[in-house]
Amino acid sequence: MKQSIYQMLVLFLLLILCMVGASACVKDAPKEEFLAEREPPIDEKGQEKPAGQPIKIGFSMDTLLEERWLKDRDLFKESIEALGAEVEILAANGNDALQILQAEKLISEGVDLLVIVPHNAEATAAVVHKAHQAGIKVVAYDRLVKNADIDLYISFDNEKVGELQAQAMLEEAPKGNYVYLGGAETDNNAHMMKKGVYNVLQPLIDKGDIKIVYDQWTQDWAPENAKENMAAALSANGGKVDAVIAANDATAGGALEALKGYGLAEKIPVAGQDAELAGIQRIVQGTQTMTVYKPIKTLAKETAELAVALAKGEKVAVNRKVHNGKAEVPAVFLSPVRVDGTNLEDTVIADGFHSETAIYGPQ
Incomplete structure (x- = not known):
């Protein structure tokens, strides 16, 4: 009789341990789904954005110290606003740490999508991960971000x-x-x-x-x-x-x-x-x-249209796939001119x- 009671106690304890283990597995699963599904962007207060607000794009730029990038900034802003969306532009002028901080600021403000011109193709991979954790898609503009699951890359060939x-x-x-x-x-x-x-x-x-x-x-x-x-x-x-x-x-x-x-x-x-x-x-x-x-007016306009479409959850057409060290990244390549x-x-x-x-x- 004592042996029977002992066996019942052991079975009961094993049952408890299995239930705890199953609970732990269930808790881990939603985390992976969150990263994969890119939940809707949240604002700086941690609340989901109300419907009807204009799309807001964050543009993290490497530098504005060269003539070329000043043109990109102005043309991209013009193209985004022509689509009825808003844009916030921050430039780090070649400072990796500053660019990461600026990108994190845009993410914390709850932009609907982040466009990034990386100074360091490797360092900005961390920014992509943080954006995805917040449900924000990332587009690499003209320069590829390495070793990260970026959502789209648009550049010239x-x-x-x-x-x-x-x-x-x-x-x-x-x-x-x-x-x-x-x-x-x-x-x-x-x-x-x-x-x-x-x-x-x-x-x-x-x-x-x-x-x-x-x-x-x-x-x-x-x-x-x-x-x-x-x-x-x-x-x-x-x-x-x-x-x-x-x-x-x-x-x-x-x-x-x-x-x-x-x-x-x-x-x-x-x-x-x-x-x-x-x-x-x-x-x-x-x-x-x-x-x-490289007709950057075309680049800026195409990127603006693709960024707004992605922010709305729409599908976009690509013409290339580029391996960035981690993933095959959907890409759009434009033609340069001699x-x-x-x-x-x-x-x-x-x-x-x-x-x-x-x-x-x-x-």
Whole structure:
């Protein structure tokens, strides 16, 4: 009898333990569903937003210290407001910690969707995770966020940018010593552009026609760092350089400053990217050979439309998938355009990107 009572007690205790274990499993499941389903955004008081309020987009930008990004900011704001939505824009000017804090601020304010231009493709992965915990989707604008489940990436075909640069330089210098000045190593776009450059140049490197005599990243895309790199390339090669491919027009400008010191500013072809006004003016003056124009008005407008649609829970169409180290990210890629002295009128001027007066002066 005692043994029977003992067995009943043991069975009872086992039953209690199983019930506790099952309860723990049930508690864990909703957490995964919350992260996957992206519950509706909440405001700063932790309450779900009332229906009828306008969509609010948060725009976290790396920097506003370059002409190009000032245009992106203004065009994106204009496009968002044209859709009847609101936007709050914060820029960190190259400070990773500040960008994360600013993005967290936008998340805490309960924006309906976060658009981010990352300074550091790796560091901003934490921002994506926090946004998703709050039920907020994240769109990467022009630059990819690495190792994060971002909801959409929209940019230009940056590999194609590099290919256009390399093809233009080969027309000017089919053989010889090449210098490559990359962008910031922390920027995924810089890696994609470099890949495009080498897609074109590698067969000629293997053949022996082209020799890469200097290849260096440019910290923070800073022109002064590009100038130092170019000076180092010239010094190491006794000034014997036949072509320079710079990742954007700002770095091309820095390279040209160094070339001036060697009396080579108008003698060596130089490629850039972004179609900045200074770069276009140098093309007119004959010191820069070409640039790659990325119609950012189209980028800003497309991103605004996609962001608002996603914030409303609507489906959007994509044309690519990009692996970012963690996931296959739905992406929309736009086409870049080669610009040189032959097609300024048909590209940057026709689009209103730069005016004739700004390029050529009042005369």
